[in-house]
Amino acid sequence: MAIVAVWMYVAFYGLAPNFGSLDGRPLDFAAYEQRGWFELALLLAGLVFAVISGKRFIVPLTIAAALFAVVNAVQVLTAIDWGRQPLTSGAATAADLTASNDFVTSAARTLRIPELSSSRNIIVIVLDTFQNDVLESIVRTDSVIANALEGFTIYTNAMGHFPFTQLSIGAVLRGEVYDGRETIPAYLERTNAQKLPAILSGAGYEVDLLPLHSRHAFLAGRVSRCRAYAEVVDLFLFRQVPLLLKRAVYDDGQFVVTRNCPQATPVTEQEQDLEVLSRISQHLVVSREQPTFKWIHLWGMHPPARLDADCSGTESHFDGASVRAQGRCILGKMADILDQLKAEGVYDNSQIFLISDHGSLLGFIENQENSSVPLRVRSSAHPTIAFKDFGATGPLEFDGSPVVLADIYPTILKAVGVSTDKLALNELFEGQHRERFYTFYKSAAEATQERLSRADTFTISGNVRDNAAWSVEPSEIANIPLGRIDLGTDEALVSANYAFSTEAAGAGYSWVLSNPATVDGVLPEADTLAISARVLSPHEGQEIRVSVNGREVALWQISTVNGWETFETTVSLDQRELGAPGVIALDILIIEPINNSTRPLGVLVDWINVEGK
Structure with missing residues (x-):
């Protein structure tokens, strides 16, 4: 037992790979199978050692095991918030309206979501990751959903600001887009007072x-104490069990301990969405005289897709077909709520926004043409914006005006009589010249830091779905020494640009998806620069042109298909380049899908090394 306890502690801190977000998305456990058998061999060797060594090591091992057990128990006990009371025990406060955290609120603030006003209602429903062209493709082929969207306008040229949720939602609620000139916490703190909930509360x-x-909290009326504690235990258990057992602990996102709590609410994110929408539809009532503002943020189309078009459960997927199927399910539930609003007589006096925070990383449904800006970047910039104003009637319409998510803020302010010089959605028009800006970064976790490690900015002049409308703004070169860059790591986020893919955590490599793929930083203070890389190409006749600060220095010709090769070249640096910011660029000859179902791929890069000679 002492050996097992010591091993579990070592596994927690040294052996557990980074699987990324443990939120129900499929995890590639098969990729770690060999490593799992190696771990098991280590554990068995330790047990054999314990038997052979007899009593010689029993005392130190027992002391170590006891120490590790105490430390682990303290960590679990301190991670659990034992003092948390059911949130409904306290009334909603003004602090809910100006909080920096846009993902949680007091349970009391959630419970009256189905209660509407007979005077006016402003309703914003966020379907996370629901891409605009996916919505359009569904409503153009489903007359039931299209008819439910009476009075709505879908903005087919809608654009977001960021590829992930936190900063995107911040732009909608605060009407101001984070621009990187201050820290993220400072931006949130400074703009909290201007959040829509605070402004609308002040407007009555x-x-x-x-x-x-x-x-x-909405579904259960409180936060489940069992669930809150079980989630912490599950996370510790997931890190400590051998790799070969992690799949069973994860259980497709349900987790082995959490799923055994008395469930007042569904376990999976998608089932929670369905339950929320059903609860709102079933309990919707007109019971208030004062106007209401409602903000509802659902899991929506966030990966993975786990619902069929009829809302029955299915295996986890995240591809075009599964996304559209789940989209039909969610929109069907939304249609039920809209029909209920009509039946209660408050549809006409409600302003309704059906939006998403960003698009997906899957690319567009129809235009899969690759360009200098990867498909995943362009599609992530294309969120849903569908809008019905007070009193709007008639069939669903489509509008190509160049709108952005932040336009929702002035649209609401002007509806309640708050003055602003910003344009509302319905004040923009199709064909209007408007330069819009999009900031791409590779990891959602970046927005939880002080600043984004790396952000690439694009200008869109025209339709967001049009490749030609996109141009890249010059990026600030990373202020770190160029050296060995292991792709697929957090460190590579700083140096590698948007052309490199973001693979599953722990993959340890990245695909080049577009040209140019660059790494930047401070060049060595040496007259001669050596550049090397380990790459793999799925294409025959692949070539890589290597450039330093815009001048071509090498042509690497890959001779094998689907086999790793290492290349190296040296280049003389100009005196002005020594110790100065520099850019190493890879231009890939062939960037194409390797079959009909994959994204365009160039070369797979394991590492790039830059050193002075």
């Missing part, structure tokens, strides 16, 4: 909030 609206991570 009763504010109800249902953020993404408060759906449990």
Whole structure:
């Protein structure tokens, strides 16, 4: 037992790979199978050692095991918030309206979501990751959903600001886009007072909030104490069990301990969405005289897709077909709520926004043409914006005006009589010249830091779905020494540009998806620079042109298909380049899908090394 305890502690801190977000998405456990058998061999060797060594090591091992057990128990006990009370025990406060955290609120603030006003209602429903062209393709082929969207306009040229949720939602709620000139916490703190809930509360609206991570509170009326504790235990257990057992602990995102809690709410994110929408539809009532503002943030189309078009469960997928199937399910539930609003007589006096925070990383449904800006970047910039104003009637319409998510803020302010010089959605028009800007970064976790490690900015002049409308703004070169860059690591986020893919955590490599693929930083203070890389190409006749600060220095011709090769070249540096910021660029000859179902791929890069000679 002492050996097992010591091994579990070592596994927690040294052996557990980084699987990324443990939120129900499929995890590639098969990729770690060999490593899992190696871990098991280590454990068995330790047990054999314990038997052979007899009593010689029993005392130190027992002391170590006891120490590790105490440390681990303390960590678990301190990670659990034992003092947390059911959130409904306290009334909603003004602090809910100006909080920096846009993902949670007090349970009391969620409970009156189904209660509407007979005067006016402003309703914003966020379907996470629901891409605009996916919505359009569904409503153009489903007359039932299209008819339910009476009075709505879908903005087919809608654009977001960021590829992930936190900063995207911040732009909608605050009407101001984070620009990198201050830290992210400072931006949130400075703009909290101008959030829509605070402004509308001051304008006489009763504010109800249902953020993404408060759906449990809405459904159960409180936060499940068992679930709150079990989630912490599951996370510790997931890190400590051998790799070969992690799949069973994860259980497709349900987790082995959490799933055994008395469930007041569904386990999976998608089932929670369905339950929330059903609860709102079933309990919708007109019971208030003061106008209301409602913010509802759902899991939506966030990967993976686990629902069929009829809302029955299916295996986890995230491809075009599964996304459209789940989209039909979610929109069908949304249609039920809209029909209920009509039946209660408050549809006409409600302003309704059906939006997403960003698009997906899957690319567009129809235009899969590759360009200098990867498909995943362009599609992630294309969120849903569908809007019905007070009193709007008639069939669903489509509008190509160059709108952005931040335009929702002035649209709401002007509806309640708050002055602003910003343009509302319905004040923009199709064909209008408007330069829009999009900032891409590779990891959602970046927005939880002080600043984004690396952000690439694009200008869109025209339709967001048009390759020709996109141009790249010059990026600030990373202020770190160029050396060995292992692709697929957090460190590579700083130096490698948007042309490199973001693979599953622990993959340890990246695909080049477009040209040019660059790494930048401070060049060595040496007259001669050596550049090397380990690459793999799925294409025959592949070539890589290597450039330093814009001048071509080498042509690497890959001779094998699907085999790793290492290349190296040396180049003389100009005196002005020594110790100065520099850019190493790879231009790939062939970037094409390797079959009909994959994204365009160039070469797979394991590492790039830059050193002075």
